Amino acid sequence: EAGVVQSPRYKIIEKKQPVAFWCNPISGHNTLYWYRQNLGQGPELLIRYENEEAVDDSQLPKDRFSAERLKGVDSTLKIQPAELGDSAVYLCASRQQGYEQYFGPGTRLTVT
Amino acid sequence: AQSVTQPDIHITVSEGASLELRCNYSYGATPYLFWYVQSPGQGLQLLLKYFSGDTLVQGIKGFEAEFKRSQSSFNLRKPSVHWSDAAEYFCAVAGSSNTGKLIFGQGTTLQVKP
Secondary structure (H helix, E strand, C coil): CCCCEEECCEEEECCCCCEEEEEECCCCCCEEEEEEECCCCCCEEEEEEECCEEEECCCCCCCCEEEECHHHCCEEEEECCCCHHHCEEEEEEEECCCCCCEECCCEEEEEC | CCEEECCCCEEEEECCCCEEECCEEECCCCCCEEEEEECCCCCEEEEEEECCCCCEEECHHHCEEEEEHHHCEEEEEECCCCHHHCEEEEEEEECCCCCCCEEECCCEEEEEEC
8 A cells, every 4th residue: 555645855945936745645545634844843733634625724824825635635735935934844644534644755845 | 732742852772772752741631642753854654552441552663652641641662772763753642523633742863872
């Protein structure tokens, strides 16, 4: 069974540029999460999807961040424009039932 | 509000020595607790979880953890550390309801000396 797939793995951009991250969850997993992990910290939830519906986006900075999960499968997280403080690892996770989440390898974003 | 504290930011142990990583949580009801490991450049891998029942839980890679309600702790242990165990370890608690939302501690970096 394939795990959670994320791309790109690394991205370097200049501030004020846009950037997008893509996630393909484990097949059949209805719940999808995006987390942000700052250096030396644990991951923090940005947004949670149940199928195609964003049911918890309270931690998503909506002025510059957006996300979508069309057809309830793949998801894209976008930042526009990026700021220096957005440098972090962006993790995607998915789950089917219960509380066990499966994480992808993450996208390491560096904003210069 | 739920929170997780990992008091040790960095721990160094010798290969073959025993290991204990500390985790304290704050949660109003019965918590769902997890330990994850993250190797450099990798995502998080679940080591073990506690939902209910036996307070000593066994995980993968020879790890175990003990839930102590009276101390609000969920410490991770391994009797003999291998060099490949060097990584960052995160304790997490599940939030309320069935959202599965995880609250993570800040992590403990484990270094293994030969």
